[in-house]
Amino acid sequence: MKIRLKLISTYRELLPKGTQGNKIEIDVPEGTRVSDVMTQFNVPQDDSSVIVVNGLTVPLSTILVEDDEVTAFSAIAGG
Amino acid sequence: MNGWHGRILRVDLTNQTTSAEDIDPKIARDYLGGRGWAIRYLTDEVDPMVEPLDPENKLIFATGPLTATSAPTGNRYMVVTKSPLTGALAHSNSGGDFPTWMKRTGFDLFIFEGRAEKPVYLWVNEDEVEIRSAEHLWGQDVPSTTDALLAETNPKAKAACIGPAGENLVLMAAIMNDKDRAAARSGVGAVMGSKNLKGVVAYGRKNPVFAEEKKMRELSIKIAKEVGADMLAGSSLREHGTAYVPQVTNTLGILPTRNWQAGTFEGVDTIDGPTLTEKYLIKPKPCYRCPIACGRLTEVPDGPYAGKGEGPEYETISSFGSGCGVDNLAAITKANYWCNELGLDTISTGMTIAVAMEMFEKGYLSEEEIGQPLRFGDPDAMIDMVQKMAYREGFGNELAEGSYRFADKYGHPELAVTTRKQEFPGYDPRGSQGMGLLYATSNKGASHMEGDVAYEEVFGVPVKADPHSTDGKAELVKRFQDAFTLIDASGLCVFLAVRYVFSADRMIWPVRLSQLMEYTTGIAYTPKEVLEAADRVYTLERMFLLKAGSTEDTLPPRMLNEPLPDGPAKGQVNRLDDMLPEFYKERGWDENGWPTEEKLKELGLE
């Protein structure tokens, strides 16, 4: 199934080289969890990241469904 | 005294005299400095019912005990007065160089009273203080005024001044320092203009003396090293300034769009930080000795919006960008340059224009009334309005009163998204519940700078809070209000303080801040004591605005009754009523929001 991954600001660097903008579409197997995608793209999964699915705060163990959008950014900066 | 100088410069503009006085050591300790000292003096000397633009109002510039010290970001000052925009309290914060230079004059506070008959500026060279004519500068913009002030005094000095907006008593006029830094909110520039005070120039070598020099240096270095390591690891604030935030708020569906009619903006990719960095950034610009350097020195090299200056920050992008439906970053940047040059608050200016755009599109305002069409997404009409507002020209004269007064006059006050008549900053409280409680109860009207719980609800610092939940938000808002009061009283910048100076547990316990205060002042402050002092300051401010008649803690109807139509927070409104009673209890206030006798006694405010 296809999902979208958006990595904001400094996390953009974790997207594959040559990516335009901050978003990619990826194919993942059924049953993929948020944490699996984060591991695949080396996004830290501790307090130093904010990770949301479709803009909502969910546990990292949440199983993704087709067309979900996972977004992560560094919590280091603050606003 | 250590840390503080313990001296206040009083400037009587009516009689053109100045005098120095000492501060009572008990007030010094109990009210910490900066914002804390200022509210104590304002309360003691100004009737809360005073007309804000009358000579009886006073204007206070206040540095903190950590201003001009080795503590990283110890470069801030506060401007405190009664606000002409909100009719309540104004306390606006700014960094740059001027606050450090002000403290080095040997005074912690400048108190301006009365009104000069003709335009003047103040030149403070340590104990040599002069009130000089500024008649030749009246009408000039901020950059030329600043250049002239320094040329006439000392090129090594630093200056704060107003532009045409402050002179014309525009209710969202800012006080600009070092040309591009702003004590922006609540119309403090109009109060300065009402006093015929065009500028303030400061120079001196009186660095504050530390009680414990060695410990102070060690802790400052330790903090600076931690910041440095984060900067090396990659910091959004350093790389993109706060301009990286539109992507974050857009993802959460709380990016104010077309006057808060939506929470996501289709043009977000063209107005965000990486775009700014790639196209217009010359270099990051730090305030004095700041290791973070979130400021942006930028240039739009060519085209209709060509120019050079500082900005934009997130708030400016969300007001002039998504707020006005404008997806052209060069135009937003140009609007920012104009605000800096004319001396306007970018949040209130952009958000007021956004209200006018909605009223025009809905047919509540005609082309004849405005003098031109004013549609969402029209950058030229937007920029034109900025200039007209500063000079109160044509329809700009209506907008210069702020969105609430002008929308009310034209029959649609419900479209003004304000509390206490001050425009919201860029976080939609329908999708971040705690921010709604904060805006509704802030002493200075809607503001993120009075306890920015977006740190937890949006940015996950120090921990992530669910923005859609109201659970625990009463306690969270109280905790952040006290923490920010403490930061503002100390003289540090919030960007540093929240992450590095408070310990990263849920209590944001100010261990390091109390240590910095202790090493600086020699007073053995505990974390509990500094928080108590912050509570005292916050509560005294609250009393000032209640006595000024500003008693209603609420949100505009759009936030309470119109669900967000899009994004992750779709269908939600702000549930203020679920949080407010608990919040009053947290603060020790009665069910009407008045501090109880018991609370006042506990804080020594009876």
Ligand code: SF4
């Ligand atoms: S973090 Fe930004 S606003 Fe704060 S002191 Fe540093 S440069 Fe100035």
